Amino acid sequence: MRKTLLTISLIFTLLALGACGSTSAGDEKKEITIGATAGPYSDQLKEGIIPILEKEGYRVNIVEFNDYIQPNIALNEGEIDANLFQNSIYLKQFNKNHDVDLVASYAVPTAPIALYSDKHDSLDDLKEGMTITMPNDPTNLARSLNMLADFGLITVNEKADPTVVSEKDIVENKLHLHIKPIDPAQTPRSLGDTDFAFINGNFALASGLKLGEAVEIEKTPEGYLIYVTLRKEDIEKPFAKALEKAYHSDEFLDYTNKHAKGYVKPPYQVKKEENE
Structure with a gap:
């Protein structure tokens, strides 16, 4: 009897592990970790973007950095899923200097120098x-x-x-x-x-x-706007598309107009307002 119970227990354990493996392989990523410098871009995420993503079932963690090197190193090494602190000209030079291939995906409302x-x-x-x-x-x-x-x-x-x-x-x-x-x-x-x-x-x-x-x-010219940056292999993944959709949303445009006066708007927000 004891041997039979052990056998049944082992079978259930293996089935449970198999089910867990199947779920993790099939489910899309629902937790996103984003690196940002403390200040306006971290605030944009907390106040304007995270509420939109949470409605879509995502959980977003923000890691704040105080320099312009570590956010890209952390992203390249997979410690975070995206970062938000740099313009595309800086990223181009960083990629060249550090032999990496990170992608400036799209601009966000930017506080000018x-x-x-x-x-x-x-x-x-x-x-x-x-x-x-x-x-x-x-x-x-x-x-x-x-x-x-x-x-x-x-x-x-x-x-x-x-x-x-x-x-x-x-x-x-x-x-x-x-x-x-x-x-x-x-x-x-x-x-x-x-x-x-x-x-x-x-x-x-x-x-x-x-x-x-x-x-x-x-x-501020477009090349100096701040960009959401991703690893090249992630740009078509569902979490990346959900993040992009949130930034391009009417809800985030309303947030920008209320809380980011004086910022330089990215082209997609400018176009959206022109079409209204």
Whole structure:
């Protein structure tokens, strides 16, 4: 009798394990882990996207990062399913430098990089020898320098790639400005020690700054919008399509209009409003 009971128990155990294996293989992924920098893009996920995905039966976990390297490493290694912090120009350079093949899938509403100051209200206040801090990562350093060039304050070498120019490419600095590239996350904190600072939108808003307080705001081209980034093999998977559908939804457009004033809208939101 004891032997018979053990045999029956073993059979049921094997059947249960087999059923579990069959379910996990057949079911689509219903839990998504997304990496983002703390601030507006993490907030967009929490407040605008997760409620939409939860209605579709998804559970979303957010992992917050404080740099621009680890989110891509974590995504490439499969520790997260997507990330949200970078523009497509930065990702292209990252892929090349690190020999990976991550994909910028689609843009999201983006807080533009802007020039801030605790001491001055206008570019007219700029005087010879003043100090300007800016992000030291190649893409955002280039954006900052290109803005200075647009203001007529510096001239950049015409032969330099405008997407990756550095302070070494400056051929004319009319006011002999002290240009100080620093870690992007430190730019808001530099305001107390500098005359002006170029600050990425996510770090500006996370530190309590408002776009309306900026001295000047970038007219952000599409290549500098923030993108949802995925592994190449995942872009057609149901979880990735559900995430994309949420961003393209009317519900998220309403959220953008209410809570992201001053952000640069991605093309699909602009088109949706034009067609209304």
